[in-house]
Amino acid sequence: xxxxxxxxxxxxxxxxxxxxxxxxxxxxxxxxxxxxxxxxxxxxxxxxxxxxxxxxxxxxxxxxxxxxxxxxxxxxxxxxxxxxxxxxxxxxxxxxxxxxxxxxxxxxxxxxxxxxxxxxxxxxxxxxxxxxxxxxxxxxxxxxxxxxxxxxxxxxxxxxxxxxxxxxxxxxxxxxxxxxxxxxxxxxxxxxxxxxxxxxxxxxxxxxxxxxxxxxxxxxxxxxxxxxxxxxxxxxxxxxxxxxxxxxxxxxxxxxxxxxxxxxxxxxxxxxxxxxxxxxxxxxxxxxxxxxxxxxxxxxxxxxxxxxxxxxxxxxxxxxxxxxxx
Numbered sequence: 001x002x003x004x005x006x007x008x009x010x011x012x013x014x015x016x017x018x019x020x021x022x023x024x025x026x027x028x029x030x031x032x033x034x035x036x037x038x039x040x041x042x043x044x045x046x047x048x049x050x051x052x053x054x055x056x057x058x059x060x061x062x063x064x065x066x067x068x069x070x071x072x073x074x075x076x077x078x079x080x081x082x083x084x085x086x087x088x089x090x091x092x093x094x095x096x097x098x099x100x101x102x103x104x105x106x107x108x109x110x111x112x113x114x115x116x117x118x119x120x121x122x123x124x125x126x127x128x129x130x131x132x133x134x135x136x137x138x139x140x141x142x143x144x145x146x147x148x149x150x151x152x153x154x155x156x157x158x159x160x161x162x163x164x165x166x167x168x169x170x171x172x173x174x175x176x177x178x179x180x181x182x183x184x185x186x187x188x189x190x191x192x193x194x195x196x197x198x199x200x201x202x203x204x205x206x207x208x209x210x211x212x213x214x215x216x217x218x219x220x221x222x223x224x225x226x227x228x229x230x231x232x233x234x235x236x237x238x239x240x241x242x243x244x245x246x247x248x249x250x251x252x253x254x255x256x257x258x259x260x261x262x263x264x265x266x267x268x269x270x271x272x273x274x275x276x277x278x279x280x281x282x283x284x285x286x287x288x289x290x291x292x293x294x295x296x297x298x299x300x301x302x303x304x305x306x307x308x309x310x311x312x313x314x315x316x317x318x319x320x321x322x323x324x325x326x
Contacts, residue, residue, distance in 0.1 A: 036164075037261060039068075039260060039261065041069045041263055043266050050064075050067060054091070054093075056212070061089055063090070065090070065228060066093075067093055069098040069228060070097040070160055071101065073158065073226040074094075074097055074158065078158045080102035081104070083152075084103050085106050085218060087159065087161055092119075095107045095121070096134075099133065100130045103132045104132050108136070110139065114140060122135075137173065142210040144218065145214060153256075154219070154221070156224065157223055159219065159223075201244060209247075212249050212251065221308070221311050223306070228300045230301055255305060256303065256304070257305060257306045280318050
């Protein structure tokens with residue numbers, strides 16, 4: 001495996017694949033060919049990717065998407081001026097990367113805590129020179145038809161999102177007198193059935209199918225949906241979330257077209273260099289000590305769907321007050 005230049009890179013209409021080739025460390029790198037199924041999205045760590053580009057409070061979200069994953073999707077599947085949607089936008093990673101690339105973006109977020117941080121990240125991006133416009137709408141993404149303007153039907157070029165992996169995730173750690181303490185590792189402080197993170201796999205898949213069905217109405221014919229997901233283990237058993245996402249997309253009327261890999265590990269001299277969290281390391285070590293051959297997670301599945309080009313324009317739905325792109 002050879003190392004490839006990490007996205008984001010500026011789009012250049014004179015390049016064969018539409019992307020300029022960036023210079024880094026005095027060397028000119030070759031951009032990956034269009035359609036490459038392995039995305040080199042962790043050549044830099046997540047904190048380094050976000051440093052200065054996102055407000056400091058962003059680190060508190062328990063399941064942040066790598067900015068390079070969102071940026072790669074935006075550059076690969078849209079052009080400047082296109083509209084990008086993230087129906088579960090969290091701290092606004094998809095939105096920030098879209099507006100830095102000259103696209104417009106709209107996000108939906110269920111929890112006010114994260115939507116407020118997403119707003120701050122959008123403002124911060126504009127202060128840094130981002131030219132796209134973006135807005136965050138607060139609400140339940142399973143009810144997109146009640147949240148977003150009717151005028152958006154058939155206008156979205158790209159959806160980029162990721163479902164939750166459960167009510168708690170690895171979060172952050174802090175060493176203390178009595179060992180390592182975990183914090184910022186839950187989506188909210190109480191059990192909330194409205195949050196998909198608190199449903200079982202069947203409930204999560206059903207809710208996500210509702211979200212994707214709403215996205216299908218908003219997509220323009222031939223528009224793209226990019227979903228990042230990975231399986232996890234519960235009581236030692238593998239929970240196959242990527243397959244559930246594919247089934248949900250099909251139920252929503254979307255056509256699966258690609259299954260790619262977004263690396264969570266760096267590529268160095270032809271080898272993968274894992275970037276595990278403290279708890280990933282701990283879980284793998286315990287499993288191996290007990291005779292289970294677990295391995296560190298080094299990638300996320302990237303599941304790509306299209307709205308069939310021949311689909312008629314999406315049905316209109318009511319426009320709520322305040323849901324505008326600004």
